[in-house]
Amino acid sequence: MESSxxxxxxxxxxxxxxxxxxxxxxxxxxxxxxxxxESFMLLSxxxxxxARKEGRxxxxxxxxxxxxxxxxxxxxxxxxxxxxxxxxxxxxSITVPYDFPFGLAKILASExxxxxxxxGAFTPSRALKTRSEADQIRKVQEGVEKALWTVVEVLxxxxxxxxxxxxxxxxxxxxxxxxxxxxxxLAHNLIGQHTIVAGGVQGCDPHNEGSGPLPAHLPIVFDIxxxxxxxxxxxxxxxTLFKGEVASRHRELYEAVLSAQERAIAKAAPGVDSSLxxxxxxxxxxxxxxxxxxxxxxxxxFFHGTGHGVGLEIHExxxxxxxxxxxxxxxxxxxxxGLYYPRLSGGVRIEDMLYIxxxxxxxxxxxxxxxxxxxxx
Amino acid sequence: MESSxxxxxxxxxxxxxxxxxxxxxxxxxxxxxxxxxESFMLLSxxxxxxARKEGRxxxxxxxxxxxxxxxxxxxxxxxxxxxxxxxxxxxxSITVPYDFPFGLAKILASExxxxxxxxGAFTPSRALKTRSEADQIRKVQEGVEKALWTVVEVLxxxxxxxxxxxxxxxxxxxxxxxxxxxxxxLAHNLIGQHTIVAGGVQGCDPHNEGSGPLPAHLPIVFDIxxxxxxxxxxxxxxxTLFKGEVASRHRELYEAVLSAQERAIAKAAPGVDSSLxxxxxxxxxxxxxxxxxxxxxxxxxFFHGTGHGVGLEIHExxxxxxxxxxxxxxxxxxxxxGLYYPRLSGGVRIEDMLYIxxxxxxxxxxxxxxxxxxxxx
Numbered sequence: 031m032e033s034s035x036x037x038x039x040x041x042x043x044x045x046x047x048x049x050x051x052x053x054x055x056x057x058x059x060x061x062x063x064x065x066x067x068e069s070f071m072l073l074s075x076x077x078x079x080x081a082r083k084e085g086r087x088x089x090x091x092x093x094x095x096x097x098x099x100x101x102x103x104x105x106x107x108x109x110x111x112x113x114x115x116x117x118x119x120x121x122x123s124i125t126v127p128y129d130f131p132f133g134l135a136k137i138l139a140s141e142x143x144x145x146x147x148x149x150g151a152f153t154p155s156r157a158l159k160t161r162s163e164a165d166q167i168r169k170v171q172e173g174v175e176k177a178l179w180t181v182v183e184v185l186x187x188x189x190x191x192x193x194x195x196x197x198x199x200x201x202x203x204x205x206x207x208x209x210x211x212x213x214x215x216l217a218h219n220l221i222g223q224h225t226i227v228a229g230g231v232q233g234c235d236p237h238n239e240g241s242g243p244l245p246a247h248l249p250i251v252f253d254i255x256x257x258x259x260x261x262x263x264x265x266x267x268x269x270t271l272f273k274g275e276v277a278s279r280h281r282e283l284y285e286a287v288l289s290a291q292e293r294a295i296a297k298a299a300p301g302v303d304s305s306l307x308x309x310x311x312x313x314x315x316x317x318x319x320x321x322x323x324x325x326x327x328x329x330x331x332f333f334h335g336t337g338h339g340v341g342l343e344i345h346e347x348x349x350x351x352x353x354x355x356x357x358x359x360x361x362x363x364x365x366x367x368g369l370y371y372p373r374l375s376g377g378v379r380i381e382d383m384l385y386i387x388x389x390x391x392x393x394x395x396x397x398x399x400x401x402x403x404x405x406x407x
Numbered sequence: 408m409e410s411s412x413x414x415x416x417x418x419x420x421x422x423x424x425x426x427x428x429x430x431x432x433x434x435x436x437x438x439x440x441x442x443x444x445e446s447f448m449l450l451s452x453x454x455x456x457x458a459r460k461e462g463r464x465x466x467x468x469x470x471x472x473x474x475x476x477x478x479x480x481x482x483x484x485x486x487x488x489x490x491x492x493x494x495x496x497x498x499x500s501i502t503v504p505y506d507f508p509f510g511l512a513k514i515l516a517s518e519x520x521x522x523x524x525x526x527g528a529f530t531p532s533r534a535l536k537t538r539s540e541a542d543q544i545r546k547v548q549e550g551v552e553k554a555l556w557t558v559v560e561v562l563x564x565x566x567x568x569x570x571x572x573x574x575x576x577x578x579x580x581x582x583x584x585x586x587x588x589x590x591x592x593l594a595h596n597l598i599g600q601h602t603i604v605a606g607g608v609q610g611c612d613p614h615n616e617g618s619g620p621l622p623a624h625l626p627i628v629f630d631i632x633x634x635x636x637x638x639x640x641x642x643x644x645x646x647t648l649f650k651g652e653v654a655s656r657h658r659e660l661y662e663a664v665l666s667a668q669e670r671a672i673a674k675a676a677p678g679v680d681s682s683l684x685x686x687x688x689x690x691x692x693x694x695x696x697x698x699x700x701x702x703x704x705x706x707x708x709f710f711h712g713t714g715h716g717v718g719l720e721i722h723e724x725x726x727x728x729x730x731x732x733x734x735x736x737x738x739x740x741x742x743x744x745g746l747y748y749p750r751l752s753g754g755v756r757i758e759d760m761l762y763i764x765x766x767x768x769x770x771x772x773x774x775x776x777x778x779x780x781x782x783x784x
Contacts, residue, residue: 223420
């Protein structure tokens, strides 16, 4: 009998740690326990048979076997069954994820367990993608790029009237473009939420999803970050496209962001602190005279991190910002500097995904970003 | 100065309580505090300006104002900033949601706060839908029904060969039908995950999503439960359809589930304990001789709850099962009995959504379920 266990109680769909361990998705919480080399999934009768086919654990058990006992002992719900199970295995101390529900932790503590949150990640290897995981992410990215190509085709055929983009006789809107993107994503079994198609001044707010007619001549930010319904991996790409003639100040804005991104990407390698990528972006913007700060009560310039890890979560370790961590082989990170100036009616962001390898970094993004590709006549 | 506060630290997209309070979606966690009648959102510079447009709180603040101070005091991250803010307001005790991250709760406790999980729901009114919320759910449901009608049209035109359903010259598969459903959902700005189209023996596992060719003559379970990307409300409907001639044992299975569902629905009213709906289903199945239990290592019969609340979560309060709660005006619940017999190669489930009113219950589901509608020649 061991005396310590690792415990997750969560819905498979809510906990990437749990899904990473078991490969099993549920809408409702279930109990997952690791004791030494053994692992246990405790599920309702509704999920047990499916878990035996789809799940990964050394033991897949039904909670209904414990329900009678729990009732007898006056223990209720999932916490009650977890308590009975853990005690039956001689467990006295439990490590749980940092985001384990506080209410559940309190109940387990009141049952006499010593409950501690994991130091750092519960499943640290989740940040280090194997080649096969990187391939899954790349596959999602392929769908993302195909989706954006369909929009490029629409923009190529589009016309301009009074500063607005027209397609098939009507104004092209953010909503219409997002629908096109999501349709193409769906065809690749990808689910895109909060897809951003934000033109002109809307693009100056990095998380504005965009709405209404799309302007010609001004930057349009496309930020697309779906996950695969099959593998649950995300991909993340941003491109900024232009339709029609572009003023030099907007082209300069674009080239500034691109050069900053390229400098950051050039720094990406194993052992390098991720904050150096962020520093490279800030240095480049300073060099070019692009200032960041609050103007007329609104932020402008570059006021977000340079990137984040991507995997079973859209934002996961490691962060790439002011506070860094050493990049490690297996990390998948985005590099996505941006410049946002409401006074110029223009926001520009360019985002690629990198896979840190043993010797450097592979760019998982193949969609072009040179000026001639993104400025559509 | 008050001495107690209510606190959420979560991503708007992860916490229905937070979204319910603020109407603001973020991919990353932010700090939300209620002190007396005042409410505070503390966000990064990246989100602050958007929050001022889209969010609901009496004060919308930027965390960057606190970052210097936090660094000086050696306090880190979101917990550090929350600590500084709460202390500046004289707060000593904090109520958090049951699912508040345990790791964060420990840090706050170590800062001297008394931290308690809320007794029951953090936002109890979330279970009680206003007429306008029920209308949002109904609107999602309309999209769900339109999606299923497109499949009915396909099934009407389909042919049968060797026991399989053929459409446009090839076997109709679960995957193809799910794609059709999701396309139609997308057109209504609805995101459908884990949509179930499970025929024959696959339908005997209630959460099997279904794959491969669809059988004629056998029940096919369609369980569709998307949410609106605009309002975040879910809807949930299950229908079981048949293509071609149906054996009497399968028709009887269908009629049994339908009659059980109708009996449960008839019981739904304010003040009634939700367990009585579940009891009505179990009684009806017993009356008709349909048994539940493990046969050859697999569950058969009726082995899940009768329903659940629907709102900003697909499964929320109140549960409708063995353990009940009194139904209240404003509850939106599903009633979804099922019978699953692998030996009959048949699973049947029928699910409607009810809105409990002051005087009874309104059925939000209008898709027909009588035999002549669900058996498609």
